[in-house]
Amino acid sequence: MKVLLVSIGTRGDIEPFLAQAELLRKADHEVVCLFPEQFRETVEKMGMEFLGLDRRFLEMLDSSVGKSVMGGGGNAFATIRNFFRLMKNSLGLQKTLIHQQKDAIDATQPDRVVFHPKALYCTLPAMAEPRKYFQLSPIPNLIHPHPSYQHLSLSKWKPFSEKWNLKTYDWVNGSRYIAFNKFVKPYFKDFPGIAFSTKAIKNFELHQLQVLYQISPTLYPKPANWPECAYITGFFARDQNRDFLPDPELSAWLAKHPKAILLTFGSMSNPKPLEISTQLIGLLEKHGIPAVVNLSWGGLQKIESSGESIYYVNQVPYDWILPQLYGIIHHGGSGTTHSAAKSAAVQLIVPHIMDQYFWNRLVRDNGLGPLGTSIHNFDADQFEQALLEFWNNPEYKAAAKATAEKMTHEADPQALIHLITD
Structure with missing residues (x-):
């Protein structure tokens, strides 16, 4: 067909x-x-x-x-x-x-x-x-x-x-x-x-x-x-892990930081990427939260003064890295939200546009993380409060693991193919 x-x-x-x-x-x-x-x-x-x-x-x-x-x-x-x-x-x-x-x-x-x-x-x-x-x-x-x-x-x-x-x-x-x-x-x-x-x-x-x-x-x-x-x-996602060869330095960094997070804004951008990145990474370092920072489309920028606990990448497959992490701070796109939930990652969303505010509330309602703060008129103090809740509340990780277990068998490829082609 x-x-x-x-x-x-x-x-x-x-x-x-x-x-x-x-x-x-x-x-x-x-x-x-x-x-x-x-x-x-x-x-x-x-x-x-x-x-x-x-x-x-x-x-x-x-x-x-x-x-x-x-x-x-x-x-x-x-x-x-x-x-x-x-x-x-x-x-x-x-x-x-x-x-x-x-x-x-x-x-x-x-x-x-x-x-x-x-x-x-x-x-x-x-x-x-x-x-x-x-x-x-x-x-x-x-x-x-x-x-x-x-x-x-x-x-x-x-x-x-x-x-x-x-x-x-x-x-x-x-x-x-x-x-x-x-x-x-x-x-x-x-x-x-x-x-x-x-x-x-x-x-x-x-x-x-x-x-x-x-x-x-x-x-x-x-x-x-x-x-x-x-x-x-x-939720269905293509297998991007199949041909991915991780940088040995990244693998070594992950082994050194067993409780680390991913910071990514995906394909989103903002008018103040350097200012926002400085605030976010500064707070991560202040509270001793090791992070892989995905620079991607430019919504985040590298801070040259950041220390060893911050590792920068230009792109990394979510299905490879997320299962190795404690959680993820992200923009709140549907795909990223689902990939994180499927990987049992605790989530903190910084919504930029439309549906991302919805996923922000849904993450909170499902107990997968606190309610995040918008990129619009970004408030570092409000974000810091949410960040500490994200990092220190053990109930989020327990809920993330339970959700990931439920999601394991809910997407049936054969049923979907049959629905389209029958």
Whole structure:
């Protein structure tokens, strides 16, 4: 069976699809990946066909304007101004991305399509052939309402009452449907007999669209009000440990520091990486907390004056290093949160944007770590209090081990493959 995977965004958006591609390939299905051009080498090394989306999308996110919106940390006026600049710059590009999605589907003629929520065009053919299309989402609280949580775009604020939490889905998605129609309306004519009214799209997403939430049911049990077409499949990650050869110096450092942590902001950035890094690493050294610091995309920077208890890396596979550590301080992306939970690592989140505030609360609610402090207007004193709680409370490690044990058998690859291909 030929399966087309379509995803748009940064590494956090692509990794769940790479994991899905790996599973499908092992099951002897033909896999074609339509991702941003920057991921061509990764996909082709995995031995799969790659179709490239316009590379300008990621370049735009990596610009100073994009980093301001993605990383936060600046004043509210600058963030709002840059958000609208980013939206303006993305309008023409979105039309290109939509057309590329259509061309890929037409050219490959796939038996199944698995697409990211950002892949707008895919909703149209999904409404025409709902059994052929699956939306894969690494985050909840977008389409299907949860009475305990507001829509994910509003997760920076504390949850409201059950009534108002549920209303936020209508408000946010109502606006999204208007924008959706603006972008894909030229393609309505290709699907005669299908109603693309706002009401019809809402009804389709809520009751017919097959959504694969690749999240842990241990961390986030399926709500009773969700339909059968919404699946919580468990967390899947590709095996990045297979070809990894650790630096002998890093292995020796880990042996010397049996209770160490990982500090990483993943693909997030912020306007003050040197200042934030100085504060974070200074507090780690002050309290004798040894740490591996993942510099990655530049959200953290090397502090030349740091001592032997701080070890810097440019990238390291989470599935290799996390099982060897006490815990992790991170930005709160879905993949990182799940990898840490699966590895029994205690967590402290410094949320930057949208869903990261949700995972911050979920970590706290599951007893896996204290509530972290936002990167916006970062407060070193508040972070220090959370850091000491993270480091010294033994209940967090006990809860992390119990959670990891529950997660061991919850993600069934064969069940997921069967769901997509049957």
